[in-house]
Amino acid sequence: MEYNEQHNQQEQPIIREKKTSSMTLWYWIVGIVLLVLAGWYAYSAGWFNTRTIELEGTLPVELNGGTGNGALPLNAAPIDSVVIETSEGFPVQQTVVVSGNLPDGCTYLNDPVQLRDGNVFYITLDTRREGDTCTEALVPYETRIDLQVNNLPRGVYVVNVNQREISFELESDNELDFSAGSEK
Numbered sequence: 001m002e003y004n005e006q007h008n009q010q011e012q013p014i015i016r017e018k019k020t021s022s023m024t025l026w027y028w029i030v031g032i033v034l035l036v037l038a039g040w041y042a043y044s045a046g047w048f049n050t051r052t053i054e055l056e057g058t059l060p061v062e063l064n065g066g067t068g069n070g071a072l073p074l075n076a077a078p079i080d081s082v083v084i085e086t087s088e089g090f091p092v093q094q095t096v097v098v099s100g101n102l103p104d105g106c107t108y109l110n111d112p113v114q115l116r117d118g119n120v121f122y123i124t125l126d127t128r129r130e131g132d133t134c135t136e137a138l139v140p141y142e143t144r145i146d147l148q149v150n151n152l153p154r155g156v157y158v159v160n161v162n163q164r165e166i167s168f169e170l171e172s173d174n175e176l177d178f179s180a181g182s183e184k
Contacts, residue, residue: 076162077109077125077141078102084159084168091174094149098125098161099142105135112145121147123161151175 080100087093102109106129113124123145147159154170 075126077127079162079164082161082164082166084166091150091176092170094147094168096145096147096159096161097142101138101140102127105139106131109141109143114145119155119157121157121159125162149174
C-alpha cells in the first residue's frame with residue numbers, strides 16, 4: 001500500500017459568519033421614521049382630540065337634535081353630573097367631566113362633538129348600540145372633555161352639555177404673550 005497524503009488529511013470544517021446586509025438596518029430605520037411621521041400626522045390632524053367646530057350664528061340642525069328646535073337627539077347620553085375642572089398654571093386649561101349611567105352593556109359613548117359660539121361651548125354627547133346580547137345592568141361612565149380655551153379673552157363662559165349648563169370664568173386673557181421684553 002502506498003501512502004497517499006491527500007486521502008489521509010482530515011478536512012477541517014470551514015465556519016463562516018453569515019454576512020448581514022447593512023440594508024437591513026436601513027430598512028428598520030426608514031420603517032421607524034415612517035411610523036413616527038404617520039403618528040405625528042395623525043396627532044396634528046386631530047385624530048386623537050375631541051372634535052371642535054367654531055361657528056358664528058345658530059347651531060346646525062344635525063347638532064341640534066335633527067329638528068332645529070333645540071331638542072336632544074334620541075341617542076343622547078344620560079347625564080348624572082357635569083363638573084368643570086380648572087388646571088393650575090398658565091395658560092389655564094378647562095376640562096369638563098361628565099358622568100352618568102348607560103342603560104345596558106350594548107350601549108357605548110360616541111366621541112363628544114364640541115363647538116363654540118361666542119361665549120357658549122356646546123357639547124353633544126351621544127351613544128351607539130353594538131351587539132345583540134346585552135347585560136341589563138346600568139353601566140357607569142365618566143368622560144373628560146378638554147375645552148379649547150387657549151387664546152380666549154377673559155370673561156364668563158357657559159358650557160352646554162346635552163342642554164345641561166354650567167359656567168366658568170377666565171379671570172385674565174388666556175394667551176401667551178411672547179412679545180414682552182422683545183424691545184430693547
